[in-house]
């Protein structure tokens with residue numbers, strides 16, 4: 240690092256620390272913060288500068304010098320003397336997305352920002368301590384993820400699926416240590432491991448939905464969401480698992496599949512040929528599904544950010560109709576949901592459909608089936624109103640998730656809508 244840059248960086252960080260101390264009126268630095276501040280200053284003071292050479296970022300805990308979540312986790316565990324704890328075993332196996340691995344790791348360490356923690360930090364008043372899922376007990380991580388009636392229902396449901404009786408232990412860490420998979424082959428072993436993290440992640444997401452969005456879903460919806468998440472993340476494992484999301488939803492026992500499995504590995508981050516939306520915007524993939532044997536059709540959609548993270552999902556049964564008409568309804572539903580949400584109303588949106596006809600009708604100022612006039616006009620007006628909506632056509636392969644959501648709608652009575 241050049242000398243000027245170093246001085247600037249040092250000033251910046253010191254300034255930030257002192258600035259924080261000075262400006263946080265309701266939270267002055269605690270003793271441990273001061274300790275950290277001193278450690279940071281002593282690290283910065285020890286740095287020696289070389290005047291030649293090119294500046295570059297090097298991540299010391301990794302041999303290649305590049306950052307990875309795994310090396311970060313291992314390094315932190317080493318530094319905090321926790322490398323021997325069994326809680327880390329199997330956690331960084333790449334069965335679930337990084338952010339959920341990180342979340343699970345925090346959960347196992349009891350480091351989630353639960354209400355108990357926020358009260359201890361003086362960030363919320365003790366009067367706001369109640370668990371939002373049961374409204375009966377104080378929310379700490381063990382209560383929320385394990386002991387709460389809501390959590391208990393989900394754990395028991397999962398165990399019942401496999402005919403297992405288990406007295407839940409007192410802490411989430413113990414639960415993880417005792418999380419023994421039934422013997423249904425190697426593939427199921429991975430499903431079982433992933434399920435633990437997906438269950439606690441789904442409870443946490445529901446808790447946040449209730450606190451920040453004032454929206455509550457019953458346990459049966461969360462159960463579906465758990466199976467859905469399992470079905471999506473299975474796709475990243477590289478196993479030739481032959482079933483799709485709606486197979487799993489209808490019959491979770493298909494997860495006992497005993498085919499040839501690959502070893503646990505960190506998959507490449509690939510999502511078929513799904514392309515991210517332009518910077519600062521979000522993308523809906525929508526789809527429709529019909530089955531001639533059933534007297535109804537269904538539509539589904541998934542909203543993703545530029546990193547491919549799911550933001551919202553819907554799966555909705557509709558009356559039976561021609562497929563292109565149903566595709567128009569799927570586009571319509573995505574716009575309705577977006578317009579009804581505070582956080583999306585200002586957002587630029589791309590809506591991708593695999594029906595060239597539906598996209599054409601929505602983008603033209605008139606035309607399309609007469610019985611859809613009302614719906615089409617709503618769509619056309621919405622794109623005019625400056626909501627920043629672009630409706631585009633894209634082939635089938637990129638639409639895997641939306642397609643599975645639409646298929647699920649066929650077996651449901653009511654709409655399933657979830658925010659991530």
Ligand SMILES: [Zn+2]
Nearest residue numbers: 370372373387
């Ligand atoms: Zn509770």
